[in-house]
Amino acid sequence: MSPARDSLPRLLPRPLGEEERRPEVTPSRRRKLCDSARPQCRQCARRNWPCVYTAPPGVTSQQLKKERTENYASVVELIRRGDGVHAEQIAQRIREAESVDTAVGDIASASLLLQTSSRAVKAATGPPLRQYPAAASRPLLTSPYEDCDFVFEKRYDTDAYYRRVDPSLFVDVSGHDLPLSNWTKVSTDNRRMNHLLNLFFTWDNVVERIIYRPILEENARRLRRGHQGDYDDNTDSDFCSPFLINALLALSCLYSMDPATYKDPADPKTRGRLWAEEARLHLQNCTRPSIALMQGLYVMLIYEASLSDGARTLQYLTQCMDVYRILNDGNMNELADDTVPESRRKLEREAFSWCMWGMYCTEW
Structure with a gap:
């Protein structure tokens, strides 16, 4: 009995059929067969292939x-x-x-x-009307009062020629004439120190958020001393102290290049250094946590990080955070004083909230 025909292996391959004689269409060749017909080309539709490498509609x-x-x-x-x-x-x-x-x-x-934008700019501006030498500085300015370096304080008090100008010509940033000389031994020039403080409140966007300016200026005016430097760092208001005022004046010098603020007239990095040194002396006497102490520590932190070698930066940061946590954990009612008018207590509550929220945002 002969075995089944299909049970034996094939010794020779069978002849190729008609379909198998056609060369296999590779993906790359398949792409060549695609035409631009939409939504599917005729070749791919006939062979049930997905259209690949087809051009977008309207593009061949x-x-x-x-x-x-x-x-x-x-x-x-x-x-x-x-x-x-x-x-x-x-x-x-x-x-x-x-x-x-x-x-x-x-x-x-x-x-x-x-390239297109460059050509558009050249076409809009046109050829220069007049050529100036390369060394000319702001050639179109015909008056020193139009020079931004002059207006913005660089030559405000420094150039001997311009000191003959009427001081009323300059309109400083609005602020109060504070008796700052009663809070520091560095200078008796209240006009210059008020100008520095106005520069700080105009340009600073780091420390200013933790300073409640209305109560600071009110306390600086109200708590006047009879003699320069005759004050105690622990008996002042919670919102103003000699330590804070000297620290703010030091930091304000970041926004001034007036040589009168330099400790070393030849070194711009020493500007504000005299106020910073006096602030450090007052810090040694600050033993009670207060808003002014927290603010002054943060001000000194930014000053040292900007104009010093940074050796004291970490120390100021640690002390500032310690005072902030003590104040944050305290009771707001502890700041209330029944002998103080309600309007003043309301202002102090607003100032406390402002400064603590500002410090919270700064911490994060």
Whole structure:
């Protein structure tokens, strides 16, 4: 009995059928067969293939190839004309991109946009009306009073020529004439110190958020001393103290290049140093936690970090956070004094809330 015909292995391959004689269509060749018909090309529809590498609607494959070639040529030209750093940046961007074609297209489009905007600016501005030498500084300014360096304090009090100008010509930032000389031994020039403090409140956006200016200025005026430097750091208001005033004057010098604020006339980094040194002397006498102590410590932290070697920065930061936590854990009612008018107590509550919230935002 002969075995079943299909149970024996084939010794020779059977002849190829008609379908098997056709070469296999690779994905790359399959893309070549795709045409621009929508929504599916005829070749892919007949073979039930997904259309790949098809051009967007309204764009032929020839247009895509042309655009791709132009993009590559544009990037090559950028690399050829640019310096080594620019060429390396382009190559790095292409290496990091998921799609080389996309990266090349983006770079070429950005280059074209820059060229277009540059031409637009040149067309809008037109040729210069007059050529000035390179060394000329602000050639269009005809008066020193229009020079921003002059107006914004650089020559405000420093140039001997301009000291003959009527002081009423300058309109300083609005503020009160505070008797600051009663709070410091460094200077008796209240006009200069008030100008420095106004600079601080105008330009500072770091420390100013923890300073409640109305109550600070009110206390600086109200708590006047009979003799310069005759004060106690622990008997003043919670919102004003010699330590805080000297620290603020030191930090205000960051916004001034007036040599009168320098400890060493030849070293701009010593500006405000005299007030900072007096503030450190007053800090030794501050034993009671208060808003003014917390503020002064933070002011000194910023000053030392900006104009010093930073050796005391961490010390001021630690002390400031310690005082902040003590005040934050305390009871607000402890600050109330029945002998103080209600309007004043309301102002103190507002100031306390302002300063503590400002310190909270600064801490984070």
